[in-house]
Each structure stands twice: as C-alpha cells, then as structure tokens.
Amino acid sequence: MADSFVIAGRSFTSRLFMGSGGYPNQQVLLDSLNAAEPALVTVALRRISLEPYAESLVDLLDDFTLLPNTAGCATIKDAVLTAQLGREALETNWVKLELIGDRETLYPDVEQLLRATEELVKDGFVVLPYCTDDPVMCRKLADVGAAAVMPLGSPIGTGLGIANPYAIERICVTSSVPVVLDAGIGTASDAALAMELGCDAVLLNTAVAKAREPQRMAAAMRHAVTAGREARLAGRIPKRTQAEPSSPQLGLVGG
Amino acid sequence: MSALIRVNGKDEALAAQTVAELLSARGIKRPKGVAVALNGSVIPAGAWEKTGLAAGDKIEIVKPFGGG
Numbered sequence: 482m483a484d485s486f487v488i489a490g491r492s493f494t495s496r497l498f499m500g501s502g503g504y505p506n507q508q509v510l511l512d513s514l515n516a517a518e519p520a521l522v523t524v525a526l527r528r529i530s531l532e533p534y535a536e537s538l539v540d541l542l543d544d545f546t547l548l549p550n551t552a553g554c555a556t557i558k559d560a561v562l563t564a565q566l567g568r569e570a571l572e573t574n575w576v577k578l579e580l581i582g583d584r585e586t587l588y589p590d591v592e593q594l595l596r597a598t599e600e601l602v603k604d605g606f607v608v609l610p611y612c613t614d615d616p617v618m619c620r621k622l623a624d625v626g627a628a629a630v631m632p633l634g635s636p637i638g639t640g641l642g643i644a645n646p647y648a649i650e651r652i653c654v655t656s657s658v659p660v661v662l663d664a665g666i667g668t669a670s671d672a673a674l675a676m677e678l679g680c681d682a683v684l685l686n687t688a689v690a691k692a693r694e695p696q697r698m699a700a701a702m703r704h705a706v707t708a709g710r711e712a713r714l715a716g717r718i719p720k721r722t723q724a725e726p727s728s729p730q731l732g733l734v735g736g
Numbered sequence: 737m738s739a740l741i742r743v744n745g746k747d748e749a750l751a752a753q754t755v756a757e758l759l760s761a762r763g764i765k766r767p768k769g770v771a772v773a774l775n776g777s778v779i780p781a782g783a784w785e786k787t788g789l790a791a792g793d794k795i796e797i798v799k800p801f802g803g804g
Binding site for chain 1: 745762768773799802803804
C-alpha cells in the first residue's frame with residue numbers, strides 16, 4: 482500500500498509541497514516542478530498589471546494542484562480578502578494562510594493568525610496556516626479548525642534549515658492534524674531531517690528556485706523527502722555517547 | 737471633475753458601467769485565474785456583467801503569480 486497522508490479528506494502520496502516564486506524563468510519553474518513531483522504548488526495573488534499576454538501561470542501549471550497563499554498580508558482583513566480572491570481565481574477552498582507580523586524576519590503574527598484561521602474556517606475554507614515552531618500555537622490552530630499546521634523551520638528564504646528540531650519533533654508528536662514543515666529549508670538534508678523528525682510533508686521554495694541548478698535540486702528534494710520518510714518509518718537507532726563496535730570482538734588476529 | 741473609481745490602488749475616471757466592461761477595457765476577457773473584489777467583497781465571474789460601478793468604488797483585480 483502506498484505511504485500516503487490525508488489533509489481534510491484528500492490523500493497525498495507525494496510529501497513535497499513546492500512554492501513557485503523566484504525562479505529564473507517559467508521554463509525552469511516547470512522543469513523543477515516536474516522533477517519535484519509535488520503534491521501541491523503554492524501561488525500568490527497579486528494585482529494584475531497590463532503586461533499584454535504573458536503566459537498565464539494557471540495555464541503553465543495546469544498539471545499541478547495549486548494552493549493559493551496569502552503571502553505578504555499583515556492584517557486579518559487583507560488575508561481574508563486575499564484568501565477569498567484565491568478561492569475565486571483558482572476554484573479551490575484551500576488556502577495557505579500567511580499573516581506576517583514583522584517585515585525583517587517575516588515571522589507570523591500568531592495572534593492574528595489564530596483569528597484569521599477561525600474566520601476562514603467558518604467561511605468554509607480548508608486552512609493551512611504558516612506558523613511559528615511552537616507546539617502550543619500549533620495546538621490552538623488545530624483547535625480552531627486548521628486542517629494542517631505548517632511551522633517554520635527557520636525564517637522564509639534564509640536556508641538556515643531547522644533551527645529548533647526539538648520544537649518540530651514535539652509538534653509532530655502532539656499535533657492532532659498533519660504537520661508540514663514550511664520555510665527555511667536550505668538543502669536536501671534539511672528536508673530529510675524534517676521527515677525524520679516526524680513531519681508529514683515539507684513545503685519549500687527558495688532552496689530550489691535559487692539553487693545553481695534548480696531542476697537538479699528539485700529532484701534532490703524529492704529523494705530527500707522520500708529518504709527521510711523511509712528513515713522515519715524504519716526507526717533510527719538511539720543516540721549513544723560511547724562507541725559500540727559493529728565487528729566481532731573475538732577472534733582478532735595477533736596479540 | 738469627473739467621477740473617480742480606484743482600481744488596484746490607482747484613481748481613474750469612471751468610464752465603465754459594469755465590472756465586465758472595466759475588465760474588457762483592460763483586455764481581460766477570460767475569467768480563468770482572474771478574481772475581482774469590489775469594495776472588499778469578491779464578485780464571482782458570473783456576476784461581472786450585472787455588477788454596476790459607481791463613483792468612489794474600490795476595485796481589486798488579481799491573478800496568480802509565483803509565490804511560496
């Protein structure tokens with residue numbers, strides 16, 4: 482049986498969610514997504530400009546399931562309206578809810594995030610909030626109806642990896658909804674670690690978009706997520722402070 | 737002074753009667769991927785034709801862009 486997980490009744494076999502921002506061009510984006518084989522691809526909603534027929538992202542990404550986000554929103558009002566616009570534009574009631582509290586770190590404003598989650602859930606949305614790596618906040622988000630929680634590994638776009646593995650592991654142990662590690666991934670081992678810690682999936686963007694070879698990194702991420710998940714299921718050995726030989730200690734030559 | 741509406745944060749003269757006319761004047765014919773809000777409420781594509789515009793209206797016209 483395929484190893485899958487479920488968010489809001491929808492089953493996913495791929496455990497990699499990809500962002501679509503910051504790629505050198507649309508072809509590299511498409512090649513990278515094809516290499517990553519993501520379960521979902523996030524997109525932002527922005528005011529239309531009058532560029533006369535740039536290929537529409539919706540047409541380009543026709544083969545993928547799109548997840549609109551509320552990236553950059555700093556108020557509940559803006560985030561809710563952006564979510565509603567995303568629902569209309571992409572014909573989906575799923576939303577990656579971002580409510581930014583600080584421009585420097587792009588840290589979530591958890592107080593507003595909680596209220597916006599509650600409001601959008603009441604409006605019929607499947608809400609996936611981008612949140613801090615705080616088990617208590619993740620629990621509160623799930624309590625108001627978040628379909629999954631998406632704690633940050635480290636700030637968006639930094640590539641600093643998982644700054645607090647303990648917190649992520651605790652969230653995975655205690656969460657009543659799926660956990661998607663979102664933000665901070667720098668390279669494949671970060672994605673593998675997220676899965677080893679017990680995350681259900683990983684969402685990343687910059688690590689691939691800004692890699693020297695994005696398509697190659699996208700494939701690396703796909704392998705990393707699979708490897709990390711397999712390692713998690715296989716069960717890692719406990720850490721020891723003293724060495725233990727793996728070769729027999731009897732029958733040594735000499736002496 | 738002519739009546740003004742605010743489209744994507746910029747004031748402009750009110751020339752269109754409906755949301756559909758406003759979009760059409762901008763070369764937006766296909767609703768796919770495009771969403772519109774009028775004074776903070778989303779107007780579904782099916783209602784663009786019958787949704788009238790008035791002086792002081794605030795309109796947001798958005799579409800998906802690359803994002804994380």
